[in-house]
Amino acid sequence: MGSDEEDKEAQARTGANAAVAVLEGRLCAWLDGSGPEADIIITSRVRLARNLQGLRFPGAAPAEERESVCSQVAAAIAASRALPQSLHLRLDELSALDRRFLMERRLVSPQSAERPEHAAVFADLAQTLAVMVNEEDHLRLQAIASGLQIEEAWEAVRTLDDELGERLDYAFSEQFGYLTACPTNTGTGMRVSIFAHLPALALLEEVDKALKEFAGSEITVRGFYGEGSRVQGNIFQISNQLTLGRAEKAIIKRVRGIAERVVALEREARARLLHQRPLRVRDLVYRARALLQHAQLISSLELMNLLSAVRVGSELGLLPPIPRRRLNELLVIALPAHLQKRAGKEMDNEERDAYRAQFVREYLGV
Amino acid sequence: MIVCDLCGVNPATLKLTQVINDEHTELHLCKQCAEEKGLGIPFGALPSTFGAMIVGFLGAQVPTSARTVGSLKCAGCGITKEDFERTGLLGCAQCYETFREDLKFILRRIHGSNKHIGMRPPSLRGAMEHPDIEQLRRQLQEAVAKEEFEEAARLRDLITDLETQRGRSKHGER
Ligand SMILES: [Zn+2]
Ligand SMILES: [Zn+2]
Numbered sequence: 001m002g003s004d005e006e007d008k009e010a011q012a013r014t015g016a017n018a019a020v021a022v023l024e025g026r027l028c029a030w031l032d033g034s035g036p037e038a039d040i041i042i043t044s045r046v047r048l049a050r051n052l053q054g055l056r057f058p059g060a061a062p063a064e065e066r067e068s069v070c071s072q073v074a075a076a077i078a079a080s081r082a083l084p085q086s087l088h089l090r091l092d093e094l095s096a097l098d099r100r101f102l103m104e105r106r107l108v109s110p111q112s113a114e115r116p117e118h119a120a121v122f123a124d125l126a127q128t129l130a131v132m133v134n135e136e137d138h139l140r141l142q143a144i145a146s147g148l149q150i151e152e153a154w155e156a157v158r159t160l161d162d163e164l165g166e167r168l169d170y171a172f173s174e175q176f177g178y179l180t181a182c183p184t185n186t187g188t189g190m191r192v193s194i195f196a197h198l199p200a201l202a203l204l205e206e207v208d209k210a211l212k213e214f215a216g217s218e219i220t221v222r223g224f225y226g227e228g229s230r231v232q233g234n235i236f237q238i239s240n241q242l243t244l245g246r247a248e249k250a251i252i253k254r255v256r257g258i259a260e261r262v263v264a265l266e267r268e269a270r271a272r273l274l275h276q277r278p279l280r281v282r283d284l285v286y287r288a289r290a291l292l293q294h295a296q297l298i299s300s301l302e303l304m305n306l307l308s309a310v311r312v313g314s315e316l317g318l319l320p321p322i323p324r325r326r327l328n329e330l331l332v333i334a335l336p337a338h339l340q341k342r343a344g345k346e347m348d349n350e351e352r353d354a355y356r357a358q359f360v361r362e363y364l365g366v
Numbered sequence: 367m368i369v370c371d372l373c374g375v376n377p378a379t380l381k382l383t384q385v386i387n388d389e390h391t392e393l394h395l396c397k398q399c400a401e402e403k404g405l406g407i408p409f410g411a412l413p414s415t416f417g418a419m420i421v422g423f424l425g426a427q428v429p430t431s432a433r434t435v436g437s438l439k440c441a442g443c444g445i446t447k448e449d450f451e452r453t454g455l456l457g458c459a460q461c462y463e464t465f466r467e468d469l470k471f472i473l474r475r476i477h478g479s480n481k482h483i484g485m486r487p488p489s490l491r492g493a494m495e496h497p498d499i500e501q502l503r504r505q506l507q508e509a510v511a512k513e514e515f516e517e518a519a520r521l522r523d524l525i526t527d528l529e530t531q532r533g534r535s536k537h538g539e540r
Pocket of ligand 1: 370371372373374375376395396398
């Protein structure tokens with residue numbers, strides 16, 4: 001990244017709409033499927049919550065204070081080297097579809113998408129580093145890396161935090177640390193997350209057992225699975241539960257330890273699955289491919305399901321290899337706002353599901 | 367049929383499970399509510415059930431002795447203790463002083479600690495950057511005496527970490 005041409009492109013266009021147009025042509029670098037353990041850990045993310053001294057938190061602040069936060073952060077970013085070639089997007093200048101598009105890129109939270117007044121986001125062109133302004137807290141700094149790269153993400157976000165911290169007066173107390181709107185973030189304000197794809201553990205119904213092993217590890221596991229069908233994405237978010245009374249390094253160490261253990265458990269489960277239930281796995285994988293080839297309507301949720309199965313089929317050598325990057329990319333570009341921007345028009349549910357089915361088929365070449 | 371926990375109308379098609387230590391929290395959602403909450407998105411932020419948990423931590427669970435008396439209002443942002451109990455959110459940095467006694471208790475309930483030991487903003491770094499190991503040792507003894515073993519283990523790890531770091535920096539490494 002960082003060629004002169006990119007520089008010019010970013011500077012020549014101004015305004016939030018132009019920034020969205022720049023992003024449209026550039027996928028997030030964290031989808032590229034690189035990094036250690038990328039067959040299981042899709043991404044690693046570190047997020048820091050920060051607030052400015054003397055101004056009310058966004059949820060309680062009047063317009064002029066929210067506006068003041070926007071301009072202070074813009075000035076700090078402009079004066080620092082933290083985010084070279086950054087894109088600046090004012091959420092209130094964007095359509096609901098564009099805000100949803102940014103949400104699908106994980107550059108804004110669902111909350112900000114719903115409350116765009118005096119909210120903004122700054123991001124580098126690769127979208128690995130971003131600062132959300134006036135979400136639940138004045139600033140949310142985040143770094144995302146592909147694969148198991150927690151330390152790399154931490155280093156990136158820490159550097160950004162240090163640079164901004166030189167120019168902004170962060171709300172901080174000796175007793176409580178960084179002061180945040182929600183007490184669950186107080187202290188370090190730090191949330192370390194890994195997104196792990198655990199199809200074998202899910203298929204063997206061993207996710208709960210694995211999670212029990214981590215009881216007392218101060219982590220939160222969130223997964224979503226539908227009633228009736230077991231495989232639905234099988235992507236689990238594992239993050240630190242506690243932010244106060246623990247040093248940043250200790251939090252990172254803990255999440256890394258869990259991540260490594262999860263990887264080992266999933267690898268072992270995949271081997272066991274192939275050995276013990278080969279028919280079941282093949283059936284699942286080939287069914288998923290058949291659906292991707294022939295289904296005429298595919299919802300976001302169903303697609304996650306199918307992608308999980310063909311991903312595992314590809315990783316286990318049951319299917320001709322599909323580039324991991326393509327599979328990762330679909331987790332974002334087959335989402336509703338991305339599809340509608342690609343199609344150049346708004347679509348209802350059924351139109352989207354039809355367009356998605358066709359698009360995915362072409363994209364994967366199945 | 368299981369009905370959606372959010373709208374209470376549509377049939378739930380999604381089960382969201384959150385595991386904290388041994389405690390499972392389950393949310394049943396319909397497709398529309400799930401999409402609205404960004405759950406149709408593989409990486410979307412899931413709704414924070416923490417908000418609700420904090421409300422639980424406030425109210426009944428804070429012993430009367432530790433609660434701030436009367437109806438307190440923050441001079442910085444105007445939110446009352448009732449507002450905080452309802453939303454689980456504070457209004458400004460000054461709230462941490464206004465509701466200090468409640469927060470000390472609440473933060474301890476949430477995090478098992480109410481004392482920050484992590485990084486500091488650049489402007490506040492310097493002498494205080496390196497915590498006093500002797501003081502941490504005293505805290506460790508206190509924790510052991512009070513049978514707060516989790517806290518003790520945490521302090522022990524911290525002291526070990528600090529000693530290793532200092533040992534290394536003495537030898538001129540990083
Ligand atoms: Zn609903
Ligand atoms: Zn306040």
